[in-house]
Amino acid sequence: xxxxxxxxxxxxxxxxxxxxxxxxxxxxxxxxxxxxxxxxxxxxxxxxxxxxxxxxxxxxxxxxxxxxxxxxxxxxxxxxxxxxxxxxxxxxxxxxxxxxxxxxxxxxxxxxxxxxxxxxxxxxxxxxxxxxxxxxxxxxxxxxxxxxxxxxxxxxxxxxxxxxxxxxxxxxxxxxxxxxxxxxxxxxxxxxxxxxxxxxxxxxxxxxxxxxxxxxxxxxxxxxxxxxxxxxxxxxxxxxxxxxxxxxxxxxxxxxxxxxxxxxxxxxxxxxxxxxxxxxxxxxxxxxxxxxxxxxxxxxxxxxxxxxxxxxxxxxxxxxxxxxxxxxxxxxxxxxxxxxxxxxxxxxxxxxxxxxxxxxxxxxxxxxxxxxxxxxxxxxxxxxxxxxxxxxxxxxxxxxxxxxxxxxxxxxxxxxxxxxxxxxxxxxxxxxxxxxxxxxxxxxxxxxxxxxxxxxxxxxxxxxxxxxxxxxxxxxxxxxxxxxxxxxxxxxxxxxxxxxxxxxxxxxxxxxxxxxxxxxxxxxxxxxxxxxxxxxx
Numbered sequence: 001x002x003x004x005x006x007x008x009x010x011x012x013x014x015x016x017x018x019x020x021x022x023x024x025x026x027x028x029x030x031x032x033x034x035x036x037x038x039x040x041x042x043x044x045x046x047x048x049x050x051x052x053x054x055x056x057x058x059x060x061x062x063x064x065x066x067x068x069x070x071x072x073x074x075x076x077x078x079x080x081x082x083x084x085x086x087x088x089x090x091x092x093x094x095x096x097x098x099x100x101x102x103x104x105x106x107x108x109x110x111x112x113x114x115x116x117x118x119x120x121x122x123x124x125x126x127x128x129x130x131x132x133x134x135x136x137x138x139x140x141x142x143x144x145x146x147x148x149x150x151x152x153x154x155x156x157x158x159x160x161x162x163x164x165x166x167x168x169x170x171x172x173x174x175x176x177x178x179x180x181x182x183x184x185x186x187x188x189x190x191x192x193x194x195x196x197x198x199x200x201x202x203x204x205x206x207x208x209x210x211x212x213x214x215x216x217x218x219x220x221x222x223x224x225x226x227x228x229x230x231x232x233x234x235x236x237x238x239x240x241x242x243x244x245x246x247x248x249x250x251x252x253x254x255x256x257x258x259x260x261x262x263x264x265x266x267x268x269x270x271x272x273x274x275x276x277x278x279x280x281x282x283x284x285x286x287x288x289x290x291x292x293x294x295x296x297x298x299x300x301x302x303x304x305x306x307x308x309x310x311x312x313x314x315x316x317x318x319x320x321x322x323x324x325x326x327x328x329x330x331x332x333x334x335x336x337x338x339x340x341x342x343x344x345x346x347x348x349x350x351x352x353x354x355x356x357x358x359x360x361x362x363x364x365x366x367x368x369x370x371x372x373x374x375x376x377x378x379x380x381x382x383x384x385x386x387x388x389x390x391x392x393x394x395x396x397x398x399x400x401x402x403x404x405x406x407x408x409x410x411x412x413x414x415x416x417x418x419x420x421x422x423x424x425x426x427x428x429x430x431x432x433x434x435x436x437x438x439x440x441x442x443x444x445x446x447x448x449x450x451x452x453x454x455x456x457x458x459x460x461x462x463x464x465x466x467x468x469x470x471x472x473x474x475x476x477x478x479x480x481x482x483x484x485x486x487x488x489x490x491x492x493x494x495x496x497x498x499x500x501x502x503x504x505x506x507x508x509x510x511x512x513x514x515x516x517x518x519x520x521x522x523x524x525x526x527x528x529x530x531x532x533x534x535x536x537x
Contacts (some may be wrong), residue, residue: 022041023039048388053073056070060089108313118140159190186284265291278306310364311323
């Protein structure tokens with residue numbers, strides 16, 4: 001396989017990273033040369049925030065960019081972009097995109113995402129349907145808006161009001177009928193009935209217009225759901241001037257920058273108290289649980305309940321239907337169905353389904369029904385301060401025989417080990433505690449995996465079946481000089497091999513820890529220097 005010097009530079013980096021950290025994965029597609037990679041943090045991020053996926057191909061569009069770079073991203077509990085993996089797309093085809101999606105999914109060692117956002121591209125769409133058959137597909141609204149502005153430049157220039165009307169039609173309509181009427185009006189008034197571009201995006205409306213996709217979670221707190229690609233993980237780091245030789249440096253800078261931003265947001269969420277706007281136990285509850293950005297969004301909805309009246313329109317057993325509207329805007333009301341037995345509500349605006357934050361309409365009904373705190377079903381863990389803290393009740397369940405789920409067991413242990421390494425490297429004190437615990441755990445694992453503890457029918461690591469009781473008794477009955485010594489030598493050799501393997505694992509983990517500690521040391525030094533400068537000023 002022949003590759004350019006720039007790609008070779010990237011591959012050398014990936015090989016070096018994997019030597020430093022066995023948890024770093026990369027793959028190359030045969031013949032095509034497409035490349036995928038993901039570090040342990042990417043896979044760990046997906047375990048926390050894999051409820052939606054953005055396949056960001058901003059840098060492959062047109063000839064503006066020099067690097068055919070793509071990223072798998074999502075959103076963390078602060079609403080910040082978070083990385084799940086990267087790729088170089090040197091050759092584009094349906095099979096290549098399918099390979100990339102399959103490789104990424106295998107690397108994540110987890111179920112496919114419930115939803116995915118991609119650019120409106122036929123090859124990508126077909127590949128998504130092949131690999132993520134149960135995943136809800138959404139086209140990036142931001143890219144559609146951008147391309148519409150380019151293709152209808154003459155309309156935008158000659159009719160200043162067209163853009164706001166078009167955006168309102170897509171994002172502001174509340175029902176399918178309202179959208180259809182608004183779209184038809186725009187097309188007729190601006191004489192665009194025969195425009196091929198508008199017809200094509202209208203035919204795909206089920207994949208990008210808000211009213212058709214709001215029943216699915218996409219992890220965005222903004223009401224303008226098309227912002228995914230505009231808020232790219234690598235925005236400001238990879239641009240038109242970035243060459244293949246520069247890519248890795250920009251890639252690492254982006255990772256470091258977002259890591260620092262997440263740590264800062266974590267600190268603010270833990271150590272600052274939001275300003276309460278209403279004397280309500282529900283608002284206090286939300287403030288204590290949500291991250292800052294999620295709480296602000298909740299508070300915005302909560303305050304609006306003062307201006308939204310819940311009018312009961314029908315009853316059926318424990319279920320009551322309400323019409324909730326802002327005072328003076330009854331025609332813009334929403335329908336809320338409330339079950340008093342389960343304390344459960346559904347709203348026609350579907351904001352909770354789309355963003356994971358409860359809407360003002362349901363909150364208005366809760367106020368009318370004297371529901372003083374948020375039911376747990378409306379507190380998505382992914383928006384809370386503890387989104388990245390897992391309890392034992394959340395660990396995956398396995399059958400008694402892990403033989404049937406070896407891959408699942410391996411992946412679960414790997415994810416937990418990655419999290420353990422990251423937590424253990426936060427300070428010297430935590431590092432020492434972590435190493436002591438790791439040493440104790442290694443002894444227990446070695447004792448549990450001792451070959452004499454195996455049972456008949458178990459498959460050993462070398463692929464051979466452990467002998468039955470009868471076979472072992474026959475072997476033990478064989479009397480020959482030095483037999484006992486040979487068995488002892490074999491057992492000691494096996495133990496030596498296992499110890500050597502454990503040492504390699506510890507060595508790899510220590511290298512990763514030392515690298516992280518050096519990075520944190522540098523960041524801390526930088527912060528101290530800035531603090532000193534600010535004091536001098």
